[in-house]
Amino acid sequence: MEIQKLIDKxxxxxxxxxxxxxxxxGMQPRYVYFIKLGEVRMVxxxxxxxxxxxxxxxxxxxxxxxxxxxxxxxxxxxxxNKDSQIIQVSKNDFFGLIENEPxxxxxxxxxxxxxxxxxxxxxxxxxxxKAEHRLLTIINYLLAEVKVGEQLKVTRQELADMTGLRxxxxxxxxxxxxxxxxxxxxxxxxxRVK
Amino acid sequence: MEIQKLIDKxxxxxxxxxxxxxxxxGMQPRYVYFIKLGEVRMVxxxxxxxxxxxxxxxxxxxxxxxxxxxxxxxxxxxxxNKDSQIIQVSKNDFFGLIENEPxxxxxxxxxxxxxxxxxxxxxxxxxxxKAEHRLLTIINYLLAEVKVGEQLKVTRQELADMTGLRxxxxxxxxxxxxxxxxxxxxxxxxxRVK
DNA sequence: TTCTAAATATGATGCAGATCATAAAGTACT
DNA sequence: AGTACTTTATGATCTGCATCATATTTAGAA
Numbered sequence: 430m431e432i433q434k435l436i437d438k439x440x441x442x443x444x445x446x447x448x449x450x451x452x453x454x455g456m457q458p459r460y461v462y463f464i465k466l467g468e469v470r471m472v473x474x475x476x477x478x479x480x481x482x483x484x485x486x487x488x489x490x491x492x493x494x495x496x497x498x499x500x501x502x503x504x505x506x507x508x509x510n511k512d513s514q515i516i517q518v519s520k521n522d523f524f525g526l527i528e529n530e531p532x533x534x535x536x537x538x539x540x541x542x543x544x545x546x547x548x549x550x551x552x553x554x555x556x557x558x559k560a561e562h563r564l565l566t567i568i569n570y571l572l573a574e575v576k577v578g579e580q581l582k583v584t585r586q587e588l589a590d591m592t593g594l595r596x597x598x599x600x601x602x603x604x605x606x607x608x609x610x611x612x613x614x615x616x617x618x619x620x621r622v623k
Numbered sequence: 624m625e626i627q628k629l630i631d632k633x634x635x636x637x638x639x640x641x642x643x644x645x646x647x648x649g650m651q652p653r654y655v656y657f658i659k660l661g662e663v664r665m666v667x668x669x670x671x672x673x674x675x676x677x678x679x680x681x682x683x684x685x686x687x688x689x690x691x692x693x694x695x696x697x698x699x700x701x702x703x704n705k706d707s708q709i710i711q712v713s714k715n716d717f718f719g720l721i722e723n724e725p726x727x728x729x730x731x732x733x734x735x736x737x738x739x740x741x742x743x744x745x746x747x748x749x750x751x752x753k754a755e756h757r758l759l760t761i762i763n764y765l766l767a768e769v770k771v772g773e774q775l776k777v778t779r780q781e782l783a784d785m786t787g788l789r790x791x792x793x794x795x796x797x798x799x800x801x802x803x804x805x806x807x808x809x810x811x812x813x814x815r816v817k
Numbered sequence: 818t819t820c821t822a823a824a825t826a827t828g829a830t831g832c833a834g835a836t837c838a839t840a841a842a843g844t845a846c847t
Numbered sequence: 848a849g850t851a852c853t854t855t856a857t858g859a860t861c862t863g864c865a866t867c868a869t870a871t872t873t874a875g876a877a
Contacts, residue, residue, distance in 0.1 A: 473743070475751035483743050495736035504743060527729065534728040535721065541735035542689035548742040549667070549677050549698060555749035556787030557669035560834065584854065593750030598834055600855060617843085617855075754864070778824065789865060794825060811825075811873085818877105825872065835862080842855065847848105 432465045432489060432516065434530075440516045445469075451493075451507040451515070458497035460517040464488050467513020471505045472590070482590045484544065485510070494537065497523070555593050563592045564602045568612055572621040580618040626659045626683060626710065628724075634710045639663075645687075645701040645709070652691035654711040658682050661707020666784070667699045676784045678738065679704070688731065691717070749787050757786045758796045762806055766815040774812040 436442065442465055445451065451462060451469060462469075464486055471483040471492060483505050486492045496503045497520055518526070527534045550570070554563045567588065571581055585599040592599070603619070606612045613622045630636065636659055639645065645656060645663060656663075658680055665677040665686060677699050680686045690697045691714055712720070721728045744764070748757045761782060765775055779793040786793070797813070800806045807816045 473747040473751070475747070477751075479751050481747050481750040483746065494732075495739045498733055498736045499740065501740065504740070504747070527732070534732065538688075538721070538728065538731055538735065539692055541732065541739060542692045545689045545735060545739055545742065546693065546695065546698070548739065548746060551746055552677065552742060552749065553667040553669070553675055553698070555746065556675040557667070557671075557673050586854075595835060596855085597836085597857085601834095601857085604856090780824075790825085791827085791866085792864060795827085795864095798826090820877080821875085823872100823874075826870075828869090829867085831864105831866075832862100833865095835860100837860080838858090840856080840858105842853100844853075845851090847850080 432463055435463055435516050435518070436465075440518060440522075442514050442516055445509045445513045445515055447509055447512055449509045451509065452503050453506045454504050455502050457502055458493060458500075458520075460493060460519055461491055461497055461523045462493045462507075463491045463516040463518060465514040465516060467515070468510040469507050469513060469515075470510050471507045473505045480590045481593060482587065484547075491540075494523070495541070551591075560592075560594055560598050560602050561605060563594065564588065564599065565606055565611055567591050568603075568606070568619060572619070575621050577621050577623060580615065580620045626657055629657055629710050629712070630659075634712060634716075636708050636710055639703045639707045639709055641703055641706055643703045645703065646697050647700045648698050649696050651696055652687060652694075652714075654687060654713055655685055655691055655717045656687045656701075657685045657710040657712060659708040659710060661709070662704040663701050663707060663709075664704050665699045665701045674784045675787060676781065678741075685734075688717070689735070745785075754786075754788055754792050754796050755799060757788065758782065758793065759800055759805055761785050762797075762800070762813060766813070769815050771815050771817060774809065774814045 440463075445467070452458070454473070466488050468485065468487050469492065470485050472480045473483060474480050484492070492507060493503075527537065547570070550566065554566050558566070568581070571583065575581060585603065586596050588594075588603070589596045589599045594602070603612070603614075607614045613620050634657075639661070646652070648667070660682050662679065662681050663686065664679050666674045667677060668674050678686070686701060687697075721731065741764070744760065748760050752760070762775070765777065769775065779797065780790050782788075782797075783790045783793045788796070797806070797808075801808045807814050
């Protein structure tokens with residue numbers, strides 16, 4: 430489902446500014462959100478205020494379907510990372526798209542499968558692996574998405590929030606991985622070399 | 624998609640015995656597995672041999688689709704918990720079912736959404752919450768699936784393998800939750816009271 | 818009923834990573 | 848170039864849970 434098609438169909442585009450909250454835990458889902466432009470993060474926040482990044486979504490992607498589809502309140506916050514333009518598709522319209530847009534249901538199935546894969550991987554890491562191993566795993570996962578020679582645009586804090594670790598632990602861990610040459614760094618940034 | 628329909632269509636039923644491995648990490652997916660009878664567990668195993676239960680599947684459910692759909696090698700083991708009868712549906716046949724069986728693709732979408740929900744919940748727990756909180760969360764999750772008055776049929780070891788904790792920690796934690804009356808126990812078993 | 822294995826129990830000790838504190842680099846903006 | 852803010856850095860201490868060891872209880876099989 431390309432965003433343009435939705436716009437052609439007459440769906441309205443809504444602007445969200447950085448740090449705006451699209452929805453929060455406990456809210457009853459009403460829409461599926463298609464990102465025309467920008468970036469959001471889906472996070473759960475513990476009682477002590479610690480964030481865990483469940484996912485990051487960018488232009489061309491959509492989010493919020495699972496809760497809507499199984500009709501359960503959200504369990505995460507979704508927060509705008511960068512000013513964004515988002516199309517809110519209502520439940521009925523979304524079901525309509527699934528029924529009528531050829532290939533759309535298959536695309537959703539694949540998208541959900543990918544996310545499930547990521548979460549299974551992270552669960553194994555959080556359940557069984559030590560800080561260093563966890564770090565290496567997400568770093569490699571993230572590196573697979575950038576071109577050879579390019580650097581990762583994530584802060585240590587973000588790595589911490591994706592792995593359930595603390596910044597200090599991530600900083601020490603990244604240094605360790607770098608000294609062991611398990612990752613490559615250029616001017617403090619993690620880069621993909623091959 | 625009811626199993627009987629698959630049998631009517633001529634798909635063969637295969638018998639697996641307890642402890643048999645249906646597939647293991649690294650294998651290239653070829654089938655989706657529909658359980659006619661029995662029970663399997665999907666687990667990842669760390670280098671040190673510690674199991675993490677990614678999911679448990681019973682009669683009427685299917686498993687193995689995500690890896691097949693996104694065409695990536697499995698990352699978990701799937702192991703037979705109780706002697707089972709399983710229908711292996713090839714990739715092509717599975718795509719055929721999605722295309723032709725009305726409502727099947729929607730059912731897959733909902734199934735995947737549910738699993739995603741569970742994994743998001745567990746990720747938050749493993750990333751941010753302490754043993755006691757984690758335990759209470761899965762216990763309540765599991766209790767929601769049994770009738771009022773009935774007991775949970777899981778061992779402390781299984782709770783440990785679902786939460787990334789150790790048996791000893793689970794044993795101590797369950798006692799603690801029980802003494803705080805956050806869970807109810809009858810003769811050593813956790814029971815649902817309301 | 819007896820034997821055996823699995824599950825539960827409980828204390829003692831160790832350690833990875835959290836937490837706390839404080840500082841030095843970067844980076845962006847004026 | 849200077850100010851303010853974010854990110855990275857680094858040492859010291861604390862702590863929850865793992866780990867190890869060793870019972871005791873329960874359940875299942877013969």
